[in-house]
Amino acid sequence: MKSITHPEKTKENTRIYKPGRRDFLKLGSLAATGLVLGVNFSCKDRKKGGEVTTFTANVYLSITSEGKVIITAHRSEMGQGVRTSLPMIVADELGADWEKVEIVQAQGDEEKYGNQNTDGSFSVRMFYKPMREAGATARLLLIRAATQQWGVPEGECSTDNGKVVHKTSGKELGFGELVEAAASLAVPEIEEVPLKDPSEFKMIGKGMPIVDLQDIVTGNAVYGMDAVVPDMKIAVIQRCPVVGGTVKSVNDEAALAVDGVLQVITLKGAGIPPQLNKPLSGVAVIAENTWAAIQGKKALDIEWDLGPNAGYDSEKQQQELLESTKNKGTVRRERGDFDQALRGASKTIERTYLAPYFAHGTIEPPNALARVQEGKCEIWAPTQHPQFARNSVAEALGMDVGNVAVNVTLIGGGFGRKSKPDFIVEAALLAQKSGHPVRVQWTREDDIQHDFYHALSAQRIKAVIDKDNKVAGWNHHTTFPSIGATSNAEAIQPSDGELGLGCVDFPYDVPDIRIETHDAKAHLRIGWLRSVSNIHHAFAIGGMLDEIAEARKMDPVANALDMLGADRNITFTEEMPGGKYENYGEPIENYSWETGRLRQVIERVAKNSGWGKEMPEGYALGFTAHRSFLTYVACVVEVAVDDKNRITIPNVYYSLDCGLAVNTDRIRSQFEGGSQFAASLALNSEITVKDGQVQQDNFDTYRIVRMPQSPQKIHVDIVESDAKPTGVGEPPVPPFIPALCNAVYKATGKRIYKLPIDLKA
Amino acid sequence: MAQYTIRINGKEHQVDATPDMPLLWVLRDILGMRGTKFGCGKALCGACTVHFDGVATRSCSLPVSAVQSSEITTIEGLSENGDHPLQQAWTEHVVPQCGYCQTGQIMSAAALLRENPSPTDEEIDNAMQGNLCRCGTYNRIKAAIHTAADKK
Structure with missing residues (x-):
């Protein structure tokens, strides 16, 4: 359902901690050296039979010995600027040098990131405070590390542009020089971490250019449509023109005769109700390239049972x-x-x-790439709701959720359309059935007619x-x-x-x-x-x-x-x-x-x-x-x-x-x-x-x-x-x-x- | 399937494709040049705009067999270091939102400025009306074109 109702996160306290070894295994590209903080803002300590289970981070903030600040973006970017605005809040509170901030896009993972459904205009609303607290905690640890070297009170130190600064003596140390010492300190409780006075903000409250700007203007930005894997095939689907209709029979002879067409596969829809996360009934043409798939689709001869909506006006x-x-x-x-x-x-x-x-008419039509191998499925998709995608794919393929990974690309327009993972499930099913990695490509006609x-x-x-x-x-x-x-x-x-x-x-x-x-x-x-x-x-x-x-x-x-x-x-x-x-x-x-x-x-x-x-x-x-x-x-x-x-x-x-x-x-x-x-x-x-x-x-x-x-x-x-x-x-x-x-x-x-x-x- | 030799961004490429395959899919699927985007397939949205002998052209509706010896420029070849005056102006005005249509917008604008180095608002409207932006960045696109024109 529409996420206009959201999990009650804002009432819960943020917890910030140093991840253990188990977490590090999941960190992957986030360097496990330097200062790494996990920030938890949504998962309560889940009590099972009186025992508190380990809680995991929603976002990782990591500072390397080179002074690079790495922040995970766990929300989907579709033009609203969230990949810039949330990390900017962390960086401002931390006193980081924005030029040295690197943003890593998170995969869809409920356990790790909480609800990632990016709609309902609520990313900044919900994460403003936790993001500040994460930045402030790292700042306090870096200041503590510096004061231990300098022998001065914490209150006399501040951070600025990636350095800890002692105003009266003029001493300063870069974050990179302090991370090792900071990493050995105990993480303070949230209550003892001071937040900046808003008058001290350098970025919050001002206009900041989006982080993907240069990639966008040079054509290097990677949207769903730009993700590729070796041996990938393209699928284009002829869906039933009426919601709830089904495929009676298919003559695929002409489609298979199109140069580049490899297979024709029938997809079963959910019927009525059609569901938010299920394909519509249709026939997919799998081909070597997009054009061949589009031509193959046109050549399909399908007899439909249009179902109970056939008379709808x-x-x-x-x-x-x-x-x-x-x-x-x-x-x-x-x-x-x-x-x-x-x-x-x-x-x-x-x-x-x-x-x-x-x-919706997003200029990037729905599309998704899926690879199924060795009992696992990996997805690359422009999705506003990676967890819904992950769960839906797991259900459709009969896999454990843990065996499905959803990589979130940039989204070429969302407006709510790309919260629904129907097109991602299509890709997963076709990858499984065809034996190839498959990108499902919706044409504009598909998009306008089957939204x-x-x-x-x-x-x-x-x-x-x-x-x-x-x-x-x-x-x-x-x-x-x-x-x-x-x-x-x-x-x-x-x-x-x-x-x-x-x-x-x-x-x-x-x-x-x-x-x-x-x-x-x-x-x-x-x-x-x-x-x-x-x-x-x-x-x-x-x-x-x-x-x-x-x-x-x-x-x-x-x-x-x-x-x-x-x-x-x-x-x-x-x-x-x-x-x-x-x-x-x-x-x-x-x-x-x-x-x-x-x-x-x-x-x-x-x-x-x-x-x-x-x-x-x-x-x-x-x-x-x-x-x-x-x-x-x-x-x-x-x-x-x-x-x-x-x-x-x-x-x-x-x-x-x-x-x-x-x-x-x-x-x-x-x-x-x-x-x-x-x-x-x-x-x-x-x-x-x-x-x-x-x-x-x-x-x-x-x-x-x-x-x-x-x-x-x-x-x-x-x-x-x-x-x-x-x-x-x-x-x-x-x-x-x-x-x-x-x-x-x-x-x-x-x-x-x-x-x-x-x-x- | 036939073999074609086409010139893109000053370089010759040999491609095997059916004669009716639009240049868009040759670029994206065969040559792996993905800065040119697919939006409608019918020359209605402009996301796939390239230069065809300097003229802004929708590559989704240009069969590869029609390219022949013409010079094609894509976003990847607009400037060596991503610093064409329009790319700079786009950055200065923070034009993009989702960004998906923007390479097509920039290619249309570049063709306009080559023909008309200081266009009026109305001339910009006319030249850019084939490029849709669903995020609605039209105002900044127009401002950025004026900025780039002033710098030229």
Whole structure:
């Protein structure tokens, strides 16, 4: 399931220790000389029958006698900068010379690294403190080693640029000269390790270039597609066009006649539900090279049993879902009595909102390389979730997890798609069946037609304005196939987790609130895409708030601030009958829902964007604020609409509060990119299904923004804060879409109730 | 299968391939030059962009049989030490996020600057619209092209 619920790690204490011999055997490329520290931040001492078992490190920090600092990156890099930002936190606290830091990518290993699922915008949130503690522990040990030589108090020493420095005497020793002595010292308890005052940071809070930059611009970076092993063959798969369908028969004569084609192998799918980690039914062509495999696939003659989804029509389902929102649904949040509010209404606004399926369209299509030999399987893959991959491969091959190794390459775009290891399991199965190391290569058509899609949705919102021009009632119906349905066919209602993504956490101080859901069956593989259900929820709520403002004859920013009411912390759960507000997996007492922080970013974005200023003909500003992944964001989008109804976006203004900002340049880049990603969803992208088959197949029919259409200037204002850091990968997406729609309305007089925006409709 | 002699980054290579095999797969699967990326296979995304006699060309849609005696430049041959003005500007602006499309972006930009040493925003839009970036680095790409143009 979606990792919006996370293991409760933050409450546990970090433990830092010197690894024993057993650990060293696993260290491999990390030099076992010098000072090596294991950092454990997720595994409790597991007690078995009163006995405490050995705990292992999640991350290793090692300093060699040459002064090189080696840090394991245990999270997956897909453009968010995590291979830079987490090691940077260690290095800053340590006082390392960044030029001498080397980063080693970790394999997928739950026991060793804890949960490595890199999504849900939570790497920095979860690992900021342990990373600092690791750096601080090493710093204290190095200082201790130096003071033993110098005979000066520890308090007079500090570290800087890879050296321990004694200020008063001017003495200094490089880390490399101290590691031997430091390694012989006892590791201090976390409680006695001082952390730096934030004013001493040299890297945290500033923009740092990403570590893979030079490799990327020279073409030397290794993505999944670039991993090779000797004698590797390429597989391309023709999957059943309908989810849940099966292969009836195959005539592979023509495929095998293609120059370079070696074998044709049928893969069995999971059926219905399709599962997150199983192949779809299909026929694989194994060939000497990618082109031959693609040609072989085209030559296959397959008879399918299309199964129960063969008649599925997405437009029809969306209309049915919309119709169902007229009915009474399952109440998921109730505050006051909405019917009471209706009775006292001076004005009622009722609107519906439709959003389509979206595909991820990562520019690197899914691919994975597997080698099976001597009862072991080794994988190289662009995976956001190496452990899920490892466990799924072990299950599919009937191997012990210990015999499966997953090497994580750079990821050429993830956005949630590459958390699902279906494509990795395909590679493993084909390597086992064919007897060759195999790379499964998805074509773009495979990717667009067989994705785990963002769910299509229908929503209906009724808002009540009373005789005092106050917003007295809010009734939100939302319905969409749940991600849960991909692994459990019984899941026909959105989960609490999905509703916690911008729906039940409606933060406005409206006395009577009722939020309802309706049944929705899944007919495709449903998955999570950058910011997940926040996309459609923010679209509907942000649009409705703009209409409420208009009905109240108020400015939209003033309306939002008024509806937000006095600053307060909200918990939601007590208003959710039998449900729970999941708060992105964090206890609400650790990360409150603070309306004051939302208010602050709204005020700032209004100021920065010149909200309220006169705009030239055809230009307009639109606004929306939205909290997601614990980060508070307000967004103003400027549009220009010409006489041919062409939309351009000259400016986007964001104000955001993500707590302490660790790598400001990567935060900015996530917001720049997040607005471009959201622009695609709002303006261009749509997956539709007829006869159970996806109608789009490449970037001509599933369109994403190109440079001329892309938002031109993106202004990112980061609130300075020392609150706990929160996510930035997903939060830019949700508020952009309604802000854009509201601006389009202001420029054209046309309200947007359906995505993608079509001004001709 | 036929044998072809093609010139890539100033060097001749003999390859055995079917005539319809796109240059992209010749580069990646036969010659092991993997800086040129696969994205769509239909010249819609630009990830596979190389220079074909100096012109930005999608190698996924260029059959090897059509290459003949033309000069092909790939990202590996754009500069000797990874220091082409565009590579430097890309570094200065920290353009990449995931980075996957960036070699194609740089190759398109390099062809543009050869034709037009100081392009306007609109000229950059026109020249770069064939290159998709799903991470959304367009703003920095544009800024980096201007920086490289200024330095030339």
